[in-house]
Amino acid sequence: MKRKNTTVLINAPKDNVKQILEDVPSFVTNWPYVVRVSTKNGLTAEIMMPRFVFKFRDIYRFTYFADYNSYIYEGTGRRGNISLVVTLKEQQRNVNAVLELSYRGKGEFWLGKTLQNFVEKIGLVLKDLAENKPIQNQVQPSVDVHGSTVLNVDFSDPMSVANFLSKSRMVHSGLHVIGEKGLFDLIGELRDMIQSKILYVSGITNDGASSFKVLLDGSRILAIEHRTQESVKAVKVEKDEDARMAIEIASEIKGTYMVNVWIPVGGV
Numbered sequence: 001m002k003r004k005n006t007t008v009l010i011n012a013p014k015d016n017v018k019q020i021l022e023d024v025p026s027f028v029t030n031w032p033y034v035v036r037v038s039t040k041n042g043l044t045a046e047i048m049m050p051r052f053v054f055k056f057r058d059i060y061r062f063t064y065f066a067d068y069n070s071y072i073y074e075g076t077g078r079r080g081n082i083s084l085v086v087t088l089k090e091q092q093r094n095v096n097a098v099l100e101l102s103y104r105g106k107g108e109f110w111l112g113k114t115l116q117n118f119v120e121k122i123g124l125v126l127k128d129l130a131e132n133k134p135i136q137n138q139v140q141p142s143v144d145v146h147g148s149t150v151l152n153v154d155f156s157d158p159m160s161v162a163n164f165l166s167k168s169r170m171v172h173s174g175l176h177v178i179g180e181k182g183l184f185d186l187i188g189e190l191r192d193m194i195q196s197k198i199l200y201v202s203g204i205t206n207d208g209a210s211s212f213k214v215l216l217d218g219s220r221i222l223a224i225e226h227r228t229q230e231s232v233k234a235v236k237v238e239k240d241e242d243a244r245m246a247i248e249i250a251s252e253i254k255g256t257y258m259v260n261v262w263i264p265v266g267g268v
Contacts (some may be wrong), residue, residue: 002108004115005100008123012130014090017097020129021071021086024064028073029175029256030129032121037256039179045075047082049114056080056107056114080105084122095130099123129174153200153215154236155225161213165262168200172261176203182251183214186259196263203257212253221246226253 010017020027028045029037035057036046043064048057060075060082069089075082081104089096101119103111153164171194178186190199197218204211209229215222224246225234233252235245 001102001104002111002115003100003102004112004119005098006116006120006123007096007098008127010095010097010127010130011093012095014088014095017088017095017126017130020126022066024062024073025177026175027126027129028062029177030125031118032125033118037177039177047075049111049118056111058105077105080108084119086126097123097126099126132173153223155213155223155234156236164200164215164264168262168264170260170262171196172259174259175256176259177256178203178254180254183212183253184250187214187216187219190261194261194263198264200262201259203253203259205255205257210253210255210257212257214250221250224249 025037025039025043028034028043031045031047033047033049034045035048038044043062044059045062046057046059050056056079058077058079060077063074063076065072065074069087071086071088073084073086083102085100087098087100089098099119099122101115101122103115152160154160172190176186176189187199187201190201199216200213201216202211202213210227212224212226214224221237221243223234223236225232226249233249235242235249237243237246
């Protein structure tokens with residue numbers, strides 16, 4: 001078995017780090033060398049570790065364990081097994097995270113430097129996600145939700161979108177796995193993190209084959225667009241028929257997306 005480790009200093013509260021580690025699908029999705037993630041029948045991830053002319057590519061089924069300060073991610077593949085252990089050591093104003101990555105399987109002798117790069121990059125991912133996690137329950141500026149800028153957003157009119165974004169700020173960016181229920185679970189997660197009635201959410205897959213945009217007023221969809229290689233579906237909600245179409249479009253959005261979220265600043 002090959003083992004490599006690293007330590008990262010994270011300038012964030014321990015609760016931030018724990019929330020990242022406990023959201024196993026999103027955390028694993030953000031690892032380097034991860035090609036594809038599925039949450040159907042448990043969590044599986046296809047990982048391709050480079051090593052000169054060799055490609056250590058396998059699909060791992062993950063199980064997750066945790067105790068007071070340690071988080072363990074065990075991946076079982078067809079050619080080998082991979083394991084990550086993250087141990088947290090809280091200090092006065094920050095957290096030390098000790099990561100140990102191990103691999104047992106075919107070709108493990110060749111993976112020393114690759115595993116070291118792998119675990120160091122996972123450490124940097126954890127640091128970045130924890131330090132940039134939005135502060136929950138943050139009080140946002142009051143917004144006139146009936147302002148013309150919000151109500152006039154139409155994804156068929158790029159200028160209306162640009163006008164809205166010019167008066168907004170980004171409050172979240174990260175990879176998310178959108179499951180069988182479509183966009184609605186993701187919206188719920190974002191609502192728990194971000195205390196703003198108006199949200200503009202966009203997402204794009206790693207290969208650029210699928211993307212979406214949605215503007216929300218509370219739980220109500222104001223406008224939505226979903227682009228794939230086969231089609232573009234979009235609607236600005238102005239009547240009941242539009243609302244039903246918006247829900248249909250939202251339910252079709254599935255997969256792993258890099259998601260960005262904006263909120264309006266001041267009265268718009």
